[in-house]
Amino acid sequence: MTSIGTGYDLSNSVFSPDGRNFQVEYAMKAVENGGTAIGIRCKDGVVFAMEKLVVSKLVKPGANKKISTVDKNIGIVCSGLMPDGRHFVSRARDEAASWRGLYKAPIPTSALANRMGSYVQAYTLYSSVRPFGLTSILGGWDSEAELPVDGQVGSGPKVGAGGKKEGQKRGGPFLYMIEPSGLYWGYYGAATGKGRQSAKSELEKLNLSEGDITLEQGVKEAARIIYVAHEDSKDKDFELEMSWVSSLDGPTKGRHEEVPKALREEAEALAKKVIEGEDDDDEEAEGGATGDQMEE
Amino acid sequence: MNHLPQAWGRPRDDVYGAYNASFLPQDGPKQHTQSPIVTGTSVVAMKFKDGVVVAADNLASYGSLARFTDVKRLRQFNTRAVLGFGGDVSDMQHLDRLLTSLSLRENYADPGSSGDETDTASLDAKNLHTYLSKVMYKRRTDFNPLWNHILVAGLDDADKPFLASVDLLGTTFSAPSLATGFGAHLAVPILRRVAPDEAAAETLSMDDAVNAVKEAMKVLFYRDARSLDKYSIAVIRKDGVQLKEDEKLEGQSWAFAETIRGYGTQIH
Numbered sequence: 319m320t321s322i323g324t325g326y327d328l329s330n331s332v333f334s335p336d337g338r339n340f341q342v343e344y345a346m347k348a349v350e351n352g353g354t355a356i357g358i359r360c361k362d363g364v365v366f367a368m369e370k371l372v373v374s375k376l377v378k379p380g381a382n383k384k385i386s387t388v389d390k391n392i393g394i395v396c397s398g399l400m401p402d403g404r405h406f407v408s409r410a411r412d413e414a415a416s417w418r419g420l421y422k423a424p425i426p427t428s429a430l431a432n433r434m435g436s437y438v439q440a441y442t443l444y445s446s447v448r449p450f451g452l453t454s455i456l457g458g459w460d461s462e463a464e465l466p467v468d469g470q471v472g473s474g475p476k477v478g479a480g481g482k483k484e485g486q487k488r489g490g491p492f493l494y495m496i497e498p499s500g501l502y503w504g505y506y507g508a509a510t511g512k513g514r515q516s517a518k519s520e521l522e523k524l525n526l527s528e529g530d531i532t533l534e535q536g537v538k539e540a541a542r543i544i545y546v547a548h549e550d551s552k553d554k555d556f557e558l559e560m561s562w563v564s565s566l567d568g569p570t571k572g573r574h575e576e577v578p579k580a581l582r583e584e585a586e587a588l589a590k591k592v593i594e595g596e597d598d599d600d601e602e603a604e605g606g607a608t609g610d611q612m613e614e
Numbered sequence: 615m616n617h618l619p620q621a622w623g624r625p626r627d628d629v630y631g632a633y634n635a636s637f638l639p640q641d642g643p644k645q646h647t648q649s650p651i652v653t654g655t656s657v658v659a660m661k662f663k664d665g666v667v668v669a670a671d672n673l674a675s676y677g678s679l680a681r682f683t684d685v686k687r688l689r690q691f692n693t694r695a696v697l698g699f700g701g702d703v704s705d706m707q708h709l710d711r712l713l714t715s716l717s718l719r720e721n722y723a724d725p726g727s728s729g730d731e732t733d734t735a736s737l738d739a740k741n742l743h744t745y746l747s748k749v750m751y752k753r754r755t756d757f758n759p760l761w762n763h764i765l766v767a768g769l770d771d772a773d774k775p776f777l778a779s780v781d782l783l784g785t786t787f788s789a790p791s792l793a794t795g796f797g798a799h800l801a802v803p804i805l806r807r808v809a810p811d812e813a814a815a816e817t818l819s820m821d822d823a824v825n826a827v828k829e830a831m832k833v834l835f836y837r838d839a840r841s842l843d844k845y846s847i848a849v850i851r852k853d854g855v856q857l858k859e860d861e862k863l864e865g866q867s868w869a870f871a872e873t874i875r876g877y878g879t880q881i882h
Contacts, residue, residue: 468714469707472684
């Protein structure tokens with residue numbers, strides 16, 4: 319960045335002459351060092367996975383969860399500065415609660431993404447604040463059934479005007495990623511954090527846009543992708559954290575929950591096997607090409 | 615200075631003339647929270663050896679008008695607690711939303727170990743009853759009561775049957791069989807015949823308890839003019855909640871009505 323030191327990178331809300339907000343770009347740098355996080359939109363739900371680097375042996379395994387629930391049906395996983403993430407999730411929960419207060423119904427995932435996008439963007443506008451050092455993947459399952467209004471006690475008259483359209487399609491899986499600039503897009507598969515490059519190329523191989531992949535497959539792919547993305551920082555230990563949200567007749571009944579231990583361990587074992595298999599292939603290939611050269 | 619406190623802070627009569635009191639409220643304090651509007655009648659519940667059964671009819675009355683006939687007054691909170699609401703229906707809806715937000719926040723604080731079939735819902739029926747009693751008491755202390763009488767039925771922290779009530783004053787009461795409204799007079803004696811005390815309730819079978827509650831609902835339909843023969847019934851046990859919301863009273867016999875004298879168009 320040639321413009322560093324020109325003074326335009328010191329304040330939020332000030333553009334550089336070539337039209338950049340350096341504070342936002344520095345925030346993105348903060349994300350680039352965070353643990354890898356991914357989200358996969360499957361046909362019957364959404365899977366989240368997070369590579370949680372073990373910072374100390376003194377930290378209890380499984381503590382300090384990084385994937386959070388908002389309302390019942392939405393999950394958020396953040397990569398970047400953890401305290402920013404906590405605040406972001408807290409705000410998302412407040413938004414979901416205020417939506418319920420006003421509309422007496424759960425917030426649609428798209429509406430939450432929109433509100434959180436606006437919130438993050440507001441932190442790029444003022445010199446008194448810094449942007450979020452955070453890229454968040456936000457996804458959920460909006461109910462495909464006609465939900466009663468909160469507190470509804472009856473179903474109303476069975477005949478006469480009601481304005482209901484029969485056979486209307488509603489709900490489904492949704493996935494968004496919000497960047498420090500406030501930019502948010504919907505994704506089939508999203509990745510952020512340190513290993514995002516390899517995670518993204520793995521996600522692309524899944525052909526998610528065709529919408530064939532099931533939630534169970536998604537869980538296994540997610541685990542594998544986190545293991546693949548971790549290859550570059552192999553020397554550090556990590557914990558795999560995974561959560562999912564399925565359709566109403568799926569395993570989580572429309573709720574965002576942690577992936578059950580048994581299934582997670584199965585997916586992890588599978589992922590390790592794949593990784594080891596690849597390593598063997600690599601070694602064989604290297605062995606063939608380089609003859610008796612020593613490894614490492 | 616005028617020694618009457620009513621006049622303090624008001625313009626002086628000798629300077630400005632007598633205060634025009636027509637601007638002041640003429641009829642004392644606000645009274646619009648002092649009576650229910652659309653109401654549900656009795657809720658009936660009974661403990662048995664390994665659970666609780668609770669029932670309420672599906673009617674919401676507007677005064678003496680049977681206004682809504684498909685109103686569900688039993689609310690399942692989680693796998694361990696069901697609430698039965700008597701009294702004002704809109705206040706019930708308010709409480710329902712309050713409890714929805716409570717359960718969301720509980721889930722944030724303790725998502726539980728998912729996937730394991732045992733629902734480790736952190737709030738049991740006992741916690742819920744305590745919470746509701748505080749809400750109700752706070753509101754009556756604000757002179758803005760929630761016009762309900764609520765039965766909390768379910769299991770406590772040791773998975774033992776739990777049944778307790780809280781009313782619009784925040785009064786709490788617990789017994790092996792409980793009923794609100796008209797049922798407190800009419801249904802409780804019927805239930806007490808089946809299980810007079812805790813010891814009897816601990817040996818009572820589920821079928822006997824369900825039949826006793828159904829019988830009580832039937833008697834209530836005979837004698838309570840604000841009741842309906844469609845009702846909801848829930849059984850809460852360790853293995854979960856069984857909630858039926860569209861039941862019909864069976865085996866009615868109105869023969870006794872022939873002997874009633876003194877009402878209607880009869881001459882003698």
